[in-house]
Amino acid sequence: MQHQRNALVIDGRTLRVDDVVDVASGGADVRLAGSAAVRIEQSRELKQTLIDSGQPIYGVTTGFGDSVTRQISSAKTAELQRNLVRYHLNGTGPIAAADVVRATMLIRANCLARGASGIRVAVIDGLLALVNHDALPLIPERGSVGASGDLVPLCYVASAVFGEGRVTYRNETRPATDVWTEIGLPPVVPEAKDGLALINGTSFSAAFAVLALAEAERLVRLAELCTAMASEALLGNSGHFAPFIHAQKPHPGQQASAAAVRELLADSGLALDHGRVVGLTDRIGERGYLKQERSIQDRYSVRCAPHVIGMVRDTAAWVRQWVEIEINSTNDNPLFDAGDGIVHSGGNFYGGHLVQAMDALKVGVANLADLLDRQLELVVDEKFNNGLTPNLVPRFAAGDWRAGLHHGFKGMQIACSAIAAEALKGTMPASVFSRSTEAHNQDKVSMAPIAGRDARAVAALVEEVVAIHLLAMCQALDLRGVENAAPLTRGIHALIRSRVPELTDDRAMDGDIAVVLHLVRSGALVAELDRLRGRGQAIPVG
Structure with missing residues (x-):
């Protein structure tokens, strides 16, 4: 992993616990390695090829969980990802601390950077934009059983990446869409698999673990x-x-x-x-008893x-x-x-x-x-x-x-x-x-x-x-x-x-x-x- 002053380059393979702690503690400049971007695009191209072939792909052209037997057309795949995120927005309990949220987003970006998830580079760029601008989704702590990943908490991350929900930014809680406008970037428009890749992982659990x-x-x-x-x-x-x-x-x-x-x-x-x-x-000598x-x-x-x-x-x-x-x-x-x-x-x-x-x-x-x-x-x-x-x-x-x-x-x-x-x-x-x-x-x-x-x-x-x-x-x-x-x-x-x-x-x-x-x-x-x-x-x- 390459390091610069106040900068971190992630490649999906060499992130350290200490890197996550550093980013979690405050401001960061995190970027995606070029080598990772190549792998990411290759897996995305394969995904598109398989979608075009008409074969069922779990969570991409099928429903989720026990709904896997219900296949949809390629025209519906993007909207399916938005609905996936929306129906999991049911977390409860206290809002996760800022360091946990930063760590969660960094870890999720790094896991996706391995390049086997079939997503676009833009999804990771969106995650890193939120990290680098310290725009933090409000994530309730409760609602995940830790498989199929941290679905509920990570949906609050995905929602923010897609320009929905609310985030804290500069000590205020604001609509995510307004914050994207203020930082001068568009939110991510999801395509097939993007939502599932963001939420179907262990990154919220891993943030607490780190x-x-x-x-x-x-x-x-x-x-x-x-x-x-x-x-x-x-x-x-x-x-x-x-x-x-x-x-x-x-x-x-x-x-x-x-x-x-x-x-x-x-x-x-x-x-x-x-x-x-x-x-x-003193040594006991000839004495029969001595208290030390x-x-x-x-x-x-x-x-x-x-x-x-x-x-x-x-x-x-x-x-x-x-x-x-x-x-x-x-x-x-x-x-x-x-x-x-x-x-x-x-x-x-x-x-x-x-x-x-x-x-x-x-x-x-x-x-x-x-x-x-x-x-x-x-x-x-x-x-x-x-x-x-x-x-x-x-x-x-x-x-x-x-x-x-x-x-x-x-x-x-x-x-x-x-x-x-x-x-x-x-x-x-x-x-x-x-x-x-x-x-x-x-x-x-x-x-x-x-x-x-x-x-x-x-x-x-x-x-x-x-x-x-x-x-x-x-x-x-x-x-x-x-x-x-x-x-x-x-x-x-x-x-x-x-x-x-x-x-x-x-x-x-x-x-x-x-x-x-x-x-x-x-x-x-x-x-x-x-x-x-x-x-x-x-x-x-x-």
């Missing part, structure tokens, strides 16, 4: 940061992350997560390696963190492979083989790989919430936090009238646990809830869009858990003496403290959460971590 994956990969890195800070807050044993341990169970993600936490804890005066922990207590100054083993939520976070790393690795195959696939039906001169009917619109990927990803990501909530419980609980104040309340001097009045992070832990529970509740697999639809033609469907939406919703909840956790860890480091923390965790503490002050009296902390949540979702925290590390890139997730 964005959920990107968020999961960021959450992996933040969970490693949270774990390092928790280890310091609890005066932990950094030897739990030693290379030798994880080389004996060499899952790549586990090894990578242990290495990341180990690097974050380098030069910490709070979390000590095994030898230093052991050295804090510090435990040589931390609880599972710290000691086993690489095994939990590493699992998500490894899950994200294969999810990325599957998602990138999907967004570079011809996933509609029928398909035109210009080389052999034949048309094929199949089921590439089925979102089976996407639903399995998202069902797995959301389970892994929700586990991060559970892990971090358990770490937070240890840090706020005076029975387990190795000398920190109960609930991380400020330390008050003897006789200070405020003593006993404050409860610090007690409420924050309750909220964190509630959010973690909600994330865990969202892990029910969507793939097993197939429904038979459309007169038993679509009798086994994927439910991919539901799984994709669930995965993104779970990721959003885990981001809230991360924000609360980081606030608590910063408070704990303040109490421990942040000057004793590792340079990297000290740097993240400084970033958060530049925006949120230390807790010195009980106060409302919802605003604090919102501030840190913005740092999480904007990528600012991860960017600062990379800057502190002196590298342009961290240990890759997957």
